[in-house]
Amino acid sequence: MIDNYQTIAATRELECGERAVHFDSQLRFFSKTNWITVLVPSLLGVVAGSALFAESDSSWVGIEASTWIGIGTLIAAILTAIHKGLDCDAHQAECRRLVQAYRGLEVRYRTLAQIETPTIVDELLALDSVLAELRQSQTATINPERLRK
Numbered sequence: 001m002i003d004n005y006q007t008i009a010a011t012r013e014l015e016c017g018e019r020a021v022h023f024d025s026q027l028r029f030f031s032k033t034n035w036i037t038v039l040v041p042s043l044l045g046v047v048a049g050s051a052l053f054a055e056s057d058s059s060w061v062g063i064e065a066s067t068w069i070g071i072g073t074l075i076a077a078i079l080t081a082i083h084k085g086l087d088c089d090a091h092q093a094e095c096r097r098l099v100q101a102y103r104g105l106e107v108r109y110r111t112l113a114q115i116e117t118p119t120i121v122d123e124l125l126a127l128d129s130v131l132a133e134l135r136q137s138q139t140a141t142i143n144p145e146r147l148r149k
Helices: 002-051 065-085 088-114 120-137 144-148
Strands: none
Touching: 002 065, 002 088, 002 120, 065 088, 088 120
């Protein structure tokens, strides 16, 4: 009978591992997009600000410096609005929380799957309760098709 509960624990271990990998891959993707939506606007702002102190009679490819300043500022504003509008910082924080929580549950389920314990039913029920609360509290979503691949 304990073998059945250990099989359930092993299944939950795999599930938690898959979910941790999913949210970790989202974090890697969003950390790269941060370069575009956070760093680029900052650099454009610095370039636009420094261009204000450049000589005003200089032009590049026939376009006045003030036009380049305007274009750079517009691009920076659009990228910042995208970052804020999609609430990227909150989503990344949620993904970090979920990766840590699912990794912790994965280890705890692995322990139940590998070590025979007379209280496995109680421990499995307690872990399942924690897993259910985690799923209920998570705001980041998972596409079920991605987990099946």
